[in-house]
Amino acid sequence: MQSPVRYLNAGDTALIVEFGNDIDKALVDAVNALREHVKQLHKQGHLPGLQETIPTFRSLAIVIDPLVISVDEVKATLQNHPVSAQQNTSTSSNAWRLPVCYGSDFGPDVESVAKATHLSTDEVIASHLRQTYQVYLLGFQPGYGFLGDTDPRLHLPRRTEPRIRVPAGSVAIAMKLTCVYPWDCPGGWHLLGRCPLPMFNAQADRPTMLSPNDTVTFESIDANAFNALEKDRINGVIQWSSWLNHSSP
Amino acid sequence: MSLVVEQTGMFSTLQDRGRRGLRDLGIPWAGVGCEPWMRFANRLLDQVEDTPVIETFEGGLTLRVKTEPVKISLIGDVLATITHSDSSVTQANAWRTHTLVDGDKLTIKRTGIYRCAVLGVQHLDVTPHYGSASTYLNASLGGLNGGTLQIGDDLPYAEQNAATLGEHKSLQPFQFPGEKNEAADGNLTWTVQAVPGPQDDAFTDTALETFFTHTFTVTADIDRMGARLDGPEIKHRSAKHKDIVSDAILPGSVQVPGIGKPIVMLADAHTVGGYPKIATVTSADRALFALCRPGTKIQFDRVNTIAAREHTLQLEESVQQHLASVSPVVDTHLNTSRLLGLNLIGGVTDALDFDS
Structure with a gap:
């Protein structure tokens, strides 16, 4: 292959x-x-x-x-010195859980995605939540992670009309990938929700939350929880380490 | 003691060698566009070669000395003046050091045949951010506050060595091998060595031939991130060769988007992208794109990786030789005895005396 x-x-x-x-x-x-x-x-x-x-x-x-x-x-x-077959690739990777407030103004494309994929809006959100994603690469912007694979039912081309401004924190899908926009920027992906955590912090020991080969799962939060976390982010009190997904005992 | 920004010029930032090792997090190197110039500026001041310098595009930057004297160096084809507190004006030549005293204003009037100039400051005191003071605007990294120099910014420096404050050093201007600064019709043609690839196979054989035999003109669309060139269309092998699944971009990568006009990526280049790259400029010749003005014609010479590296090693040897040629200058303007006479160094300093 x-x-x-x-x-x-x-x-x-x-x-x-x-x-x-x-x-x-x-x-x-x-x-x-x-x-x-x-x-x-x-x-x-x-x-x-x-x-x-x-x-x-x-x-x-x-x-x-x-x-x-x-x-x-x-x-x-x-x-x-060729790569040996048993080369370990996952020694230093982090597993993150990212809170997302789905739908409404946070994810204005949930309905159009539902329409295009012939799923209900709940099914769109549930299938986005179900996967454990791998950080395939970071690029395009500092801290911008390309995560995959999404549920095959959510595979869609980019929007025909890119948005001039996608707000930072937006959680979006396109092709077989999903991402969290670290910055306000133009973008052509379908917006499903928003994550209140900063993806980039120039005061942190390492400026990006994600690194290549990390894993990410999303968890659904309501608007109240989003607002509380956003307040924490603005006050600079969010610790990335609290969002590491420790394996259950 | 600091240099206070009175006028910012078109675009002025603090830069050093750049912030290396974070491209896997999507963070560009940034760093000075013309690295040898930074090294010359710092060597003239007897300090570590990648001490942060000010990179300024075109003229307009004015800095005023607040309190203690400071030694600076100027690199480029610079027309600069020093306005003293008694309103007298002296010219400050490039490729040498100058001592500025309290109230002196240094103005970069023009950057001459080049797009930028480099200003070194002795013992400039800037805190590195992730290993580098280089300014990267898009993520507010480095510099003073992650941005360009702003009016009122204070560039602090540590105490200068009083014993050598009045002693100055100079260099001959350095010319890069690809620079040819004489042209009958006024349009300069500079030669840049480039290695085909990594995606040279996305282009037709004719396109590759065209890329290495025709000249391309630097357009006005040039900044620290990249330089768009105009010239004959570089044709992709087919429509599906116009986009690739994202691949690494480095400073020096020559991307060709669907319209067939090349873009040379520079110090602030983002880290990955989906346009095929027809060639990569040798690391030695990247500096030329920090210096060239719109309108400059670029001739890409095709080399293999061995010749490319040889070219880079040769440039390094020339730069080393040039660094070693720093020599003292006899200064008529501000030598040690004049500074002593002004009561600025050594002995007893009487501030009131100086104010009168």
């Missing part, structure tokens, strides 16, 4: 290792396995000059300092 790995050139500062050309959990998992592998190789001293790695749906970008190492050396190192 998986096409062979391709090494693509990105100048003298990066090597792109491409696994496919699709949005597919299997590809994302392969990308993350390689990412962990590259980190290990670096720790073992095989990849001097490694600066950072950027996972995407389809590929891993391996960014290097060209004064220290060449992309051709990186390629050779990867070919001499």
Whole structure:
């Protein structure tokens, strides 16, 4: 099913290792396995000059300092030290639960999504709540996580008319993905609800709540709970760590 | 003691080497567009090469010294003046240091043949934000408050070394290998080395040929995030090759959206995107896009990864040599004895005396 790995050139500062050309959990998992592998190789001293790695749906970008190492050396190192089948990818990932107030003004597209998917509005919300999502990548904006896969019944193309302004916190779906907008911005996804937690906080130890390969579940809250949490957010008293999903005893 | 912003200029920010290692969280590097210039500015001031500097586009920036004297350096094709508290004006040449005293106002009037200039400040005291003082506006990171310099902003600096305050250093202007600043018709053509890929296979063979043989003009649509170029249409292999499932973007990536006009991504480039990238500018030549003005013609030279790295290593060697060529200047304006005479350094300082 998986096409062979391709090494693509990105100048003298990066090597792109491409696994496919699709949005597919299997590809994302392969990308993350390689990412962990590259980190290990670096720790073992095989990849001097490694600066950072950027996972995407389809590929891993391996960014290097060209004064220290060449992309051709990186390629050779990867070919001499292939990823082992039992590579552990989920050692450091967090599991988050994100509160969402669905429908009404918070999620103005619930009804149009219901219509397009031939589901009831309750079924749309229930199917969005049912999945455990994986953070496939962060990008587009700082802290903007692309999460997948959504329930196949919710798979829809982007809206034909993108909105000029989507409010920060909006929880939206498009294609087989869902997201929480960290910032007010234009956007073409279908808005189902809003999460009152900040996705980005420039005062936190790490500025984004989500990291690649984290998992996310959503839980439904009512408008009162939303307003209370939003107040907390404005007062800067929300601790991301309180929203880690500790496995039940 | 600080430099107070009296006029902001068109766009002025604090930048250092950039905020590395956070692209996986969607956070761009930011950082100074022309890294060698930052290194020259700081070397002239005998300080760590990636101490934050002020990057300012076009003219207009005016800074006023509040209280203690400060040494600064100017890099670029800059026309700058210092207005003293007695209203006398002296010219401040670029590629050297200057000492400014209480009440002096430094104005960058023009940035000459380049789009920007770099201003180094000795012992500039800015707190790094996630490892860097570089300003990234979209997420309010770095700088003073995550934004551009604003009128009234205070740029604090630590105490200067009084013994060397009157001593100045200079450099010859540095020219990048791709820069050719003479053109009969006034339209400069700069040469930039680029490696095909990562998505060169999304384009027709003719398009690739066109990209590397024709010149492209830098449009007015250029900022710290990217430069849109105009030129012959770069055709995708088919309609479905116009968009890809999102892939990493780096400074230097040359994206080609559906309309077939390339965009060179720069320091503030976002981290992922869905346009295929026909080529990647070598890290050595990225700096040229921080300097070029709209109207500059760009010729992309096709190189492989080995030649690209060789080019970068060569530039580093030239920059190192240039850094080593810093030499003292004999200053007629403000030397140590004049500063001593003004009672500004050493000995007993009488503020009242200076005020009169």
